[in-house]
Amino acid sequence: MFENNFTKQLVLIGGGHANVQVLKKLCMNNIKGLHTILISEHYEATYSGMTPGYIHKDFSKEEISIDLQRLCFNAGATFIRNKVVKLETNNQKLELQNLPSIYYDLLSINTGSTSNSKGIKIENSSRCFFVKPISLLVKNLNKIDQIIKNKKSKIAIIGGGIASYELAFSLLRRYENNLEITILGKNILKEKNLNRKTKKYLKKISNHLVIKEIQGEVVSITETHLTLKNGFIFECDLSLLSSGADIENWLSKSDLNKDKNGFIAVNDNLLSTNDKSIFVTGDACSIEKNFRPKSGVMAVRQGEVLKENIFLKLTGRSLIKFKPQKNWLYLVGTYKNYALLNYFFLSFHGRWCWKLKERIDRGFINKFKFTNNVSMTKKNLELENLKDIKMYCQGCGSKVSKKTLVNFLNEENSNPELSDASRITTNSSYMLQSIDHIKLFISLNPYDFGIISYLHSQNDILSSGGSVQTISVSQALPFSEGIIENFYMEYFMKGIKSEAIKDDSVIVSGHSYQSKEPGITITMNGIFKKQVSKNQGRENDLIYLSKPLGTGYLLAAYFNNSDFLSSIDFQNLLEWLKKGNGKASEISKSFNSNITTDISGFGLGSHLSDICKSSKLSAEIKLNKDILINKNIGILENFKSTGFDNNYSSSVNEILISDSNKLKNILYDPQTNGPLLLSIHKKDQIEFEKKFQLKLGFRPILLGKFKKSGDKLINVID
Numbered sequence: 001m002f003e004n005n006f007t008k009q010l011v012l013i014g015g016g017h018a019n020v021q022v023l024k025k026l027c028m029n030n031i032k033g034l035h036t037i038l039i040s041e042h043y044e045a046t047y048s049g050m051t052p053g054y055i056h057k058d059f060s061k062e063e064i065s066i067d068l069q070r071l072c073f074n075a076g077a078t079f080i081r082n083k084v085v086k087l088e089t090n091n092q093k094l095e096l097q098n099l100p101s102i103y104y105d106l107l108s109i110n111t112g113s114t115s116n117s118k119g120i121k122i123e124n125s126s127r128c129f130f131v132k133p134i135s136l137l138v139k140n141l142n143k144i145d146q147i148i149k150n151k152k153s154k155i156a157i158i159g160g161g162i163a164s165y166e167l168a169f170s171l172l173r174r175y176e177n178n179l180e181i182t183i184l185g186k187n188i189l190k191e192k193n194l195n196r197k198t199k200k201y202l203k204k205i206s207n208h209l210v211i212k213e214i215q216g217e218v219v220s221i222t223e224t225h226l227t228l229k230n231g232f233i234f235e236c237d238l239s240l241l242s243s244g245a246d247i248e249n250w251l252s253k254s255d256l257n258k259d260k261n262g263f264i265a266v267n268d269n270l271l272s273t274n275d276k277s278i279f280v281t282g283d284a285c286s287i288e289k290n291f292r293p294k295s296g297v298m299a300v301r302q303g304e305v306l307k308e309n310i311f312l313k314l315t316g317r318s319l320i321k322f323k324p325q326k327n328w329l330y331l332v333g334t335y336k337n338y339a340l341l342n343y344f345f346l347s348f349h350g351r352w353c354w355k356l357k358e359r360i361d362r363g364f365i366n367k368f369k370f371t372n373n374v375s376m377t378k379k380n381l382e383l384e385n386l387k388d389i390k391m392y393c394q395g396c397g398s399k400v401s402k403k404t405l406v407n408f409l410n411e412e413n414s415n416p417e418l419s420d421a422s423r424i425t426t427n428s429s430y431m432l433q434s435i436d437h438i439k440l441f442i443s444l445n446p447y448d449f450g451i452i453s454y455l456h457s458q459n460d461i462l463s464s465g466g467s468v469q470t471i472s473v474s475q476a477l478p479f480s481e482g483i484i485e486n487f488y489m490e491y492f493m494k495g496i497k498s499e500a501i502k503d504d505s506v507i508v509s510g511h512s513y514q515s516k517e518p519g520i521t522i523t524m525n526g527i528f529k530k531q532v533s534k535n536q537g538r539e540n541d542l543i544y545l546s547k548p549l550g551t552g553y554l555l556a557a558y559f560n561n562s563d564f565l566s567s568i569d570f571q572n573l574l575e576w577l578k579k580g581n582g583k584a585s586e587i588s589k590s591f592n593s594n595i596t597t598d599i600s601g602f603g604l605g606s607h608l609s610d611i612c613k614s615s616k617l618s619a620e621i622k623l624n625k626d627i628l629i630n631k632n633i634g635i636l637e638n639f640k641s642t643g644f645d646n647n648y649s650s651s652v653n654e655i656l657i658s659d660s661n662k663l664k665n666i667l668y669d670p671q672t673n674g675p676l677l678l679s680i681h682k683k684d685q686i687e688f689e690k691k692f693q694l695k696l697g698f699r700p701i702l703l704g705k706f707k708k709s710g711d712k713l714i715n716v717i718d
C-alpha cells in the first residue's frame, strides 16, 4: 500500500555502489512524503570487487549482482530500467532513451564511468571492448567467449593500472591459459598507492603467467592490430580498453561544473559545486581539492556519506562531510584461491588474503540480498516542511488536480475542451463491452503497468472473438502532487497508449483520482465478426494455451523475497506479462476456433470447467513443465498468490487429479494478463502449430482435448 501523500521526488540515476546504499537505507526507513525513483540501464548492479572472480568463474552472476527491482521493492521505490540521455538542470528534468521525461526535486547521480578512449582512433571493425562500465564488460563476456573459443588467442589490454593486471589474471583462468596476453600502456603500474613490494609481486606473477608488457601509447585500433605513437604495430585478436575513466556525453554536456579532467566537481558533502539539488558520487565525480583515483572502494565509501546526506537534506538537517582516505586496502585476485594484499607499505600474497577479500566482498554484497519474508519494520521520518494532511479526501475530493489533467491532455493534443463524454461511431449493430481493474505492483515501472493493464483488459474482448475499438480509462494515482502526480498519469497513460496504437483503438474517455491503492480500470468496447461463446466446445477438439501460466505465484514469490527467483527470472516473468494475445487470437480465428476464453484471476481450472459445463463436455488434459513460465516446480509448490484458496475451493470438486501431481497448483493460480485458451480442430493441429510458431516465435501449449461428458469436468492424466 502507498501510505504517503508524496510531495517530493528523489531520483537516483545509476545503480552504482553509492546509490544502492541509499536504497538500502530506505528499506529500513520511511520518509513520509517522499517518492523515490531509481533509473538504471540494467536490472542488476554489478559489484566491481567480485567481477574478476566472476570472470574466472569463482562466482556466479547472481553472486556478484544486486537485484535492483527487488531492492526498489523493499525500499518502496519505483524502478525504471532505462538510460538517461539528457540532464536539464534549469528545469530539473531528465530525458530518457525511450520513456517519457522525469522531473526531480533532489537528484543523485552514480552512473560510473566509461573507458577513456580519448586520443585513440577505434575502427568500427575492431574487436575492442571497453572494461568500463564494469556492467558492460560482464555483458560482453559472451562475445569475448565467442572470439576466443577453441583457439589460442592474442589479447591486448590497453591500460597498465592494477585493474589491467587483475583482468589479465582472471582472463587467463577463464580461458585456461589458452591466451597470450600483453599489457600495453603509457604508464605501467604507476599508481602511487601501490608499494614497491606489491609491484614486484605483480611482475613476478605476470612473468610466471607469461603476461608481456609493452610501454607506449596506443593511438589506433583496427580489426587486426594496434598502432603505438612511435609507429610500432602490435597484432592481436581482440583488445580490452582499461585506460582510465571518462564520463558519458549527456553528463559532460550538462551545465554541472567539471574538474580539469571533465568529471563532475562536487564539494565535500558530495553535492555538485554549482547545483545544490544534485549529488554526484563514484567514478563520475571529483571532489574539489581532494582528487583520488577512481575505484569501487571509493564509490562504496562515498555511498556511506551519500545515504546520510540525502536523508539529512530531505529532513532539513546539516550535511556531513566526506573525508577521502589517502590510501586504502587493495586486494587483487591472482591464482585460484590466492590474492595479493597492498596497504601502505604492507604487501602479502597468499590464500589468507583471498579469504579476507572474499569475506569483505561477500559482506558488502550480502547486505543487498533479502531473505524470504523479511519483514523490516521501518523507522518513520518526515520530510522537512511536510504539509500536515489530516485526512485524505473521499468522494470527488480525491480527483487529481485540474492542472495535471489539463497539462497532460494538452501535451497529448486530445480533448482540449474537457468534454465529459465522447461519441462513438460504429457500423456494427452489436458491440462487446468489458471492464477490468488491476492494482499496481509496488516498484513496477508504471509505464509497463499501463501496458499490462491494457493487455489484461484486451483479453476479455479477444476471448469473445472481437477486436478492441475504443477504451475508457480510470486511473487511481497515489496521493501526490505536481511532478509525482504527473509522472504516474503520464507513465500509466503512455503505457496504455503504446498498446492501444497496435490495436488502432481510441481512448475516448477517462477519469483519474487519488487513492492509497493505485491501479488502472479499463472499459473496452469491441466489435466482432463472429462471436464465440463458451458453449460451443466440440468433442475431440484440441485444447491449447497461447502462452504459459504462473504470474500469480511467481509475483507472490518474487515480492516475498524468495531466493528461488533471480532477477533474470523476474525479467522473464515481466516479458510474459507484457506479451499480448492479439496475434494468437487472429491465428485461432483463421482456423475457425469456436472456443476462446482468457485465463484470468480465477485460474485455469475454473475457466476450463466453465467451458466444459456450458458445452456439456469434459476435458482430458496433461500437465507438464511447458505450461509454466518458470520451470522450477519448487516455486509452484511453495508459493501461492492470495487468490489461490478461493480459486481452489470453487473448482476443486470439478477436477480429477492425482495428489502426487506436482503441477496441480497451477490449475488454481490467478493470472494477470494470462493466456487465451483456444480450441482447434484435430485435423488442423500441424498447420495451426506451424503458423503460430511462425507468427509468434514460440509454440502454443497443447493441453489435451475435449471428450464426452464424464463424472468430472476435467480429468488430468499423469
Ligand SMILES: Cc1cc2nc3c(=O)[nH]c(=O)nc-3n(C[C@H](O)[C@H](O)[C@H](O)COP(=O)(O)OP(=O)(O)OC[C@H]3O[C@@H](n4cnc5c(N)ncnc54)[C@H](O)[C@@H]3O)c2cc1C
Pocket: 013, 014, 015, 016, 017, 018, 039, 040, 041, 042, 044, 045, 046, 048, 049, 050, 051, 052, 082, 083, 084, 085, 110, 111, 112, 113, 131, 132, 133, 134, 135, 163, 166, 167, 242, 248, 281, 282, 283, 284, 294, 295, 296, 297, 298, 299, 331
Ligand atoms: C576489471 C576491473 C576490475 C575492477 N576491480 C575493482 C576492485 O576490485 N575494487 C575496486 O574498488 N574497484 C575496482 N574496479 C573499479 C570499479 O569498477 C569502478 O571504480 C566502480 O565500478 C565505479 O563505481 P560507481 O558506483 O561509480 O559506478 P558503477 O558501479 O559503474 O555503476 C554505475 C551504474 O549506473 C548505470 N548507468 C550508467 N549510465 C547510466 C545512464 N545514462 N542512465 C541510467 N543508468 C546508467 C550503470 O548501468 C551502472 O549500473 C575495477 C574495474 C575494472 C575495469
